[in-house]
């Protein structure tokens with residue numbers, strides 16, 4: 001009995017993407033099926049190179065193909081193509097080459113929003129995605145220090161636009177490259193709007209799979225401006241575990257709801273302290289509040305980042321912990337958050353984009 005392309009498609013249509021809750025054929029992920037006698041070749045194109053479910057999808061695909069009667073061997077080529085979230089269009093007319101904008105916000109300052117934004121962006125780039133990081137934290141831009149770009153200044157090739165700087169595989173732009181630290185503090189309303197739009201619009205980002213945007217804490221001004229000008233894939237909310245910080249998360253969630261930006265999930269930062277000498281765990285700021293808040297809102301919990309000296313030191317030294325100590329538990333926690341965020345962004349894109357489904361010939 002010879003195997004047909006339809007047999008392969010039928011087998012693959014039984015494999016579910018556990019994150020997207022849709023089978024691989026309907027998700028348009030199965031490509032280029034070639035059958036020759038009792039062997040088959042095909043391509044599976046994941047929706048992000050940082051796919052959190054890659055291992056499971058691989059195992060399930062192989063099991064499904066092994067069950068095809070008459071198929072003796074197969075070869076799967078694995079690839080990834082990030083899709084734009086929201087209506088099948090990239091991040092709006094303003095940024096036609098940017099597929100997904102991910103906002104990183106927090107209800108209050110100092111919870112580690114910039115640290116999460118930088119490590120999230122870097123971890124996505126480590127997976128092979130094209131990533132930009134835009135530091136729009138007008139009231140305390142920390143990305144210049146945290147990326148090691150410090151006093152460097154972006155150049156303009158034409159007197160109108162700016163080239164982003166580059167660090168750790170990221171394209172980077174920060175309000176901190178452009179104005180003195182205390183200058184932006186007084187901006188409100190139209191001035192803030194103008195500066196933000198310049199940062200978004202007048203930077204030569206080129207093609208990006210993800211633009212991670214570090215928002216100022218608490219304020220609705222920037223989120224409002226953004227929601228009116230670009231279409232974000234969603235927002236990641238960063239919190240520390242204790243109740244005071246969580247009350248701010250509730251406010252932040254309400255703010256994003258108001259401006260119709262979907263919240264992708266919650267990250268709990270400074271989660272627990274694990275003593276490097278005796279491995280004893282201390283919940284300095286309590287533990288588990290982020291997960292509780294996620295449950296309360298019915299949104300995903302994206303992961304928890306331990307409180308650790310390495311994270312602080314890496315921020316000060318300009319080398320993110322996912323680069324400088326990539327096998328540490330803290331780096332692994334950030335990598336998990338990045339995979340979960342990429343998974344949620346893919347889920348947004350699958351929700352809104354008509355899928356190119358392969359048909360058997």
Ligand SMILES: Nc1ncnc2c1ncn2[C@@H]1O[C@H](COP(=O)(O)OP(=O)(O)OP(=O)(O)O)[C@@H](O)[C@H]1O
Pocket residue numbers: 106108109110111112113114115116137140142217269270271305306307308309311312313315316
């Ligand atoms: N998990 C962690 N363990 C140890 N230190 C951390 C951790 N996360 C962040 N920090 C440190 O806490 C400080 C504040 O972090 P960060 O600047 O990322 O916070 P933020 O929420 O962006 O602050 P701001 O409100 O000023 O923008 C930094 O010194 C950073 O290195």
